[in-house]
Amino acid sequence: MTIYNFSAGPATLPKPVLEKAQAELLNYQDSGMSVLEMSHRSPEFDKIVKDAEATLRELMAIPDNYKVIFLQGGGSTQFSMLPLNLAQGKKAYYLVGGSWGKKAYTEAVKLSKTIPFEPILLASSEDTVYDHIPSFDPSTIDPEAAYVHLTTNNTIEGTAIYDLPDTNGVPIVADMSSNILAARYNVEDFALIYAGAQKNIGPAGVTVVIVREDFLNDQPQLSAMLDYRIQAEAGSLYNTPPCFSIYISKLVFDWVKNEIGGVDKMAEIQREKSGLLYDYIESSDFYTNPVKDAKDRSVCNIPFVTPSKDLDAKFVAEADALGFKNIKGHRSVGGMRASVYNAFPRQGVLDLIDFMKKFEAENK
Numbered sequence: 484m485t486i487y488n489f490s491a492g493p494a495t496l497p498k499p500v501l502e503k504a505q506a507e508l509l510n511y512q513d514s515g516m517s518v519l520e521m522s523h524r525s526p527e528f529d530k531i532v533k534d535a536e537a538t539l540r541e542l543m544a545i546p547d548n549y550k551v552i553f554l555q556g557g558g559s560t561q562f563s564m565l566p567l568n569l570a571q572g573k574k575a576y577y578l579v580g581g582s583w584g585k586k587a588y589t590e591a592v593k594l595s596k597t598i599p600f601e602p603i604l605l606a607s608s609e610d611t612v613y614d615h616i617p618s619f620d621p622s623t624i625d626p627e628a629a630y631v632h633l634t635t636n637n638t639i640e641g642t643a644i645y646d647l648p649d650t651n652g653v654p655i656v657a658d659m660s661s662n663i664l665a666a667r668y669n670v671e672d673f674a675l676i677y678a679g680a681q682k683n684i685g686p687a688g689v690t691v692v693i694v695r696e697d698f699l700n701d702q703p704q705l706s707a708m709l710d711y712r713i714q715a716e717a718g719s720l721y722n723t724p725p726c727f728s729i730y731i732s733k734l735v736f737d738w739v740k741n742e743i744g745g746v747d748k749m750a751e752i753q754r755e756k757s758g759l760l761y762d763y764i765e766s767s768d769f770y771t772n773p774v775k776d777a778k779d780r781s782v783c784n785i786p787f788v789t790p791s792k793d794l795d796a797k798f799v800a801e802a803d804a805l806g807f808k809n810i811k812g813h814r815s816v817g818g819m820r821a822s823v824y825n826a827f828p829r830q831g832v833l834d835l836i837d838f839m840k841k842f843e844a845e846n847k
């Protein structure tokens with residue numbers, strides 16, 4: 484039975500990447516050791532981390548005045564690291580279009596009880612279970628604020644921001660965890676981008692941060708591990724980094740570059756692949772996608788429901804038995820969610836649609 488893994492993260496990795504990692508696992512490029520065993524100060528690993536950075540820079544067209552850092556602590560650590568480094572003594576606005584954006588805001592509020600800065604909720608679509616990207620009046624934003632934080636792809640709710648909003652000149656900071664490399668963004672439009680790797684980049688354990696140099700912290704009081712400047716100046720090697728996760732990420736960057744042909748091509752593939760499922764859901768009067776406005780739809784996470792919770796549960800159970808794994812929606816929204824990140828095969832979407840048609844015919 485073919486298994487299709489619709490997990491929202493950690494998620495499907497490109498098969499050629501896994502095969503290469505397997506082939507190199509015991510003896511990395513004649514070093515006589517595995518990357519799993521290698522010193523992070525060795526020339527071999529130094530080349531891995533530098534190549535990973537160089538290829539990511541090329542893929543995303545990251546300008547020279549931005550630093551690229553590979554950190555630990557997941558996307559969640561960035562919720563605190565970001566205001567610690569960028570917002571002290573200032574206002575920081577949060578555009579909340581999903582549960583992860585709310586977490587970022589909630590963490591900022593918590594931190595502001597002990598660190599002097601003022602997190603402000605710019606807009607939220609929580610009252611309609613984040614079924615759309617909220618809008619706001621840019622003139623309400625204090626132009627002296629540190630940043631406007633937004634989530635480019637709401638993993639749980641299946642919405643995305645492709646055209647950045649007017650923020651009254653205030654720099655934009657983005658959590659790009661679930662659509663980095665799946666849609667084209669202009670890095671220069673952001674002060675900082677962060678992304679947990681475990682969806683479109685690689686395995687869990689590494690978080691990519693891309694930060695414009697003039698936003699690096701100038702004050703020495705931060706813990707070194709939480710200081711972007713120290714991490715950047717150490718070239719992601721301030722302490723022992725998640726070496727194997729960085730290595731796999733490097734292989735994924737190579738895959739996007741050499742086998743796919745870059746981010747624009749990847750984005751086109753994602754639009755077409757997700758479009759197959761969106762079009763089918765739209766044409767069906769049995770399934771519904773809770774995201775109403777097509778322009779807000781994620782190319783990576785596609786939520787949908789049947790007419791009832793009982794049928795949703797039946798769908799998940801039957802799908803699972805047929806090899807469509809991890810398709811249950813997040814507990815906060817229910818229903819189903821097909822996460823079809825960059826490495827997810829198009830055939831998996833086609834086979835899912837066939838199953839959905841059959842389920843519809845049997846249960847309508």
Ligand SMILES: Cc1ncc(COP(=O)(O)O)c(C=O)c1O
Nearest residue numbers: 557558559583638658660661679
């Ligand atoms: C958009 C987004 N931000 C942040 C996170 C949290 O990431 P982590 O589990 O790496 O802390 C997730 C996890 O799924 C996410 O989807």
